[in-house]
Amino acid sequence: xxxxxxxxxxxxxxxxxxxxxxxxxxxxxxxxxxxxxxxxxxxxxxxxxxxxxxxxxxxxxxxxxxxxxxxxxxxxxxxxxxxxxxxxxxxxxxxxxxxxxxxxxxxxxxxxxxxxxxxxxxxxxxxxxxxxxxxxxxxxxxxxxxxxxxxxxxxxxxxxxxxxxxxxxxxxxxxxxxxxxxxx
Amino acid sequence: xxxxxxxxxxxxxxxxxxxxxxxxxxxxxxxxxxxxxxxxxxxxxxxxxxxxxxxxxxxxxxxxxxxxxxxxxxxxxxxxxxxxxxxxxxxxxxxxxxxxxxxxxxxxxxxxxxxxxxxxxxxxxxxxxxxxxxxxxxxxxxxxxxxxxxxxxxxxxxxxxxxxxxxxxxxxxxxxxxxxxxxxxxxxxxxxxxxxxxxxxxxxxxxxxxxxxxxxxxxxxxxxxxxxxxxxxxxxxxxxxxxxxx
Numbered sequence: 001x002x003x004x005x006x007x008x009x010x011x012x013x014x015x016x017x018x019x020x021x022x023x024x025x026x027x028x029x030x031x032x033x034x035x036x037x038x039x040x041x042x043x044x045x046x047x048x049x050x051x052x053x054x055x056x057x058x059x060x061x062x063x064x065x066x067x068x069x070x071x072x073x074x075x076x077x078x079x080x081x082x083x084x085x086x087x088x089x090x091x092x093x094x095x096x097x098x099x100x101x102x103x104x105x106x107x108x109x110x111x112x113x114x115x116x117x118x119x120x121x122x123x124x125x126x127x128x129x130x131x132x133x134x135x136x137x138x139x140x141x142x143x144x145x146x147x148x149x150x151x152x153x154x155x156x157x158x159x160x161x162x163x164x165x166x167x168x169x170x171x172x173x174x175x176x177x178x179x180x181x182x183x184x
Numbered sequence: 185x186x187x188x189x190x191x192x193x194x195x196x197x198x199x200x201x202x203x204x205x206x207x208x209x210x211x212x213x214x215x216x217x218x219x220x221x222x223x224x225x226x227x228x229x230x231x232x233x234x235x236x237x238x239x240x241x242x243x244x245x246x247x248x249x250x251x252x253x254x255x256x257x258x259x260x261x262x263x264x265x266x267x268x269x270x271x272x273x274x275x276x277x278x279x280x281x282x283x284x285x286x287x288x289x290x291x292x293x294x295x296x297x298x299x300x301x302x303x304x305x306x307x308x309x310x311x312x313x314x315x316x317x318x319x320x321x322x323x324x325x326x327x328x329x330x331x332x333x334x335x336x337x338x339x340x341x342x343x344x345x346x347x348x349x350x351x352x353x354x355x356x357x358x359x360x361x362x363x364x365x366x367x368x369x370x371x372x373x374x375x376x377x378x379x380x381x382x383x384x385x386x387x388x389x390x391x392x393x394x395x396x397x398x399x400x401x402x403x404x405x406x407x408x409x410x411x412x413x414x415x416x417x418x419x420x421x422x423x424x425x426x427x428x429x430x
Contacts, residue, residue: 026213033220040227047235054242061249068256072388075263079392080385081275082266086393088278089402091321091379095282095350102353103341110338118363119334124356126373135363 101128105183108158112148116141130181131165135174142175149181160184252389262392277406281348284381286314286324291376294349295328302340304332304370312373323375325354334360334368341372348409350377 010017072079102124109130113119121133136142148154149162165178208215283290288311299306312325332340337358344351357371386393395403 022213026216029213029217033217037220037224037227040224040232044227044232044235047232047239051235051239051242054239054246058242058246058249061246061253065249065253065256068253068260069388071260072256072263075260076388078263078266078268078271081268081271082263082395083386083393084381085271085275085278086395086399087382088275088282088379089395089399091377092278092282092350093398093402095321095352095377096345099345100352100354102356103345106341106353106356107338118360119358120360120363122356122358124353126355 101183102126104158105130105181108156109149109181112145112154114141114144114148117145128183130183131178132181133176133178135176137174139175142177146179149179158184255391256388259392274403277348277403277410280410281406282350283378286378291326291349294347295326295344298340298343298347299330299332301343302332302336304330304336304340306330307369315375321377321379323352323377326351326374326376328370328372328374330370330372331367332370333366334358335366337368337370340370344372344374348406351375352377 105128106122106124109132110119110122113132113134116137118135119132120135121131123131125131134142134145136145146162146164149159159181161180161182163180163182165180167175167177169175292309295309296306307329308327309329310327312327314324315322330340337356341353341356345353352375353372354375355371355373358368360368
């Protein structure tokens, strides 16, 4: 008896019913398998199509690269000129960016020396060490020079050490001194 | 006999086919998914995975090629935009300032042009040893013996170091012969720089060097020297007779 109250009589043999069940199960599996296979074939086709497109793109990009490479190669002399110019300017800048130690110390000390002192001899060696030989009319001006040379404010903090190498007073009353100045 | 043999073989084939068909019909619920599974695995491992990995791999190489191509395109455009005449002019200025080899005559001419500004006179000039330990910057020494006013030594040193040709004072010696004399004997040792040409002048893959504002300023300073410095000429004509027996 079904829900509506009508009766149904199945006259088919049980083996046929099982056969039908098996068949429907097979068709279900068959459908799933074929769908899976078709899906895989579809994905594979798309992948292969993408690979073909990509290969074409790579060919085109390589062609363009070769073209641009050729363009740059044609302009190689111009590039070499620019490269050389940059190299020269960098080197010139590196050499000339700062004044030499020798010139700096010479200019500084010559500005610091009081006007009434007489410079007899000045030497600045390759290390930048300076030796001056001076004649002073009195001790005060020599003292003034030493104060100025050792004062950080006056010497722009460019002098590391000042040493009095020799000092004497001559018969004419003049003071002679040799001073060694070491730059910082 | 032959005819009956053929018939029996045909019958056997037919029977085998029937048996195979029957076996398949009976077990197709297992055989079919297995066959589909094997086909799928073959498709996945032999086609799909290699193709996808190639697709990914080639994508990065495509990006690389495109990037390289773009870089070269921009470089070529930059090179085309350069004013070649101005570039050659600037290059000549820089090569004049920092030559690739020792140029003694140019240095003599330059020093001679600097001295009148400071009232110094040249007593002697001696070329000394060269230092080429650095690959980019080498120098040779020039010893100058000069006589001039005491008060102008600073100016002389400044003008030597500020000229277009990179020169640096290596040592100074000044002595006053007489106590109240305004003149001084000065010995200056100069390092005069030159720089050998680089062995490689940029490869295609190398980015183009950019001239900074500082570089442009330096070029204009060098150009100013050319326009303000009077042309100094050194007599390069061969001396002596071509045939000494004439």
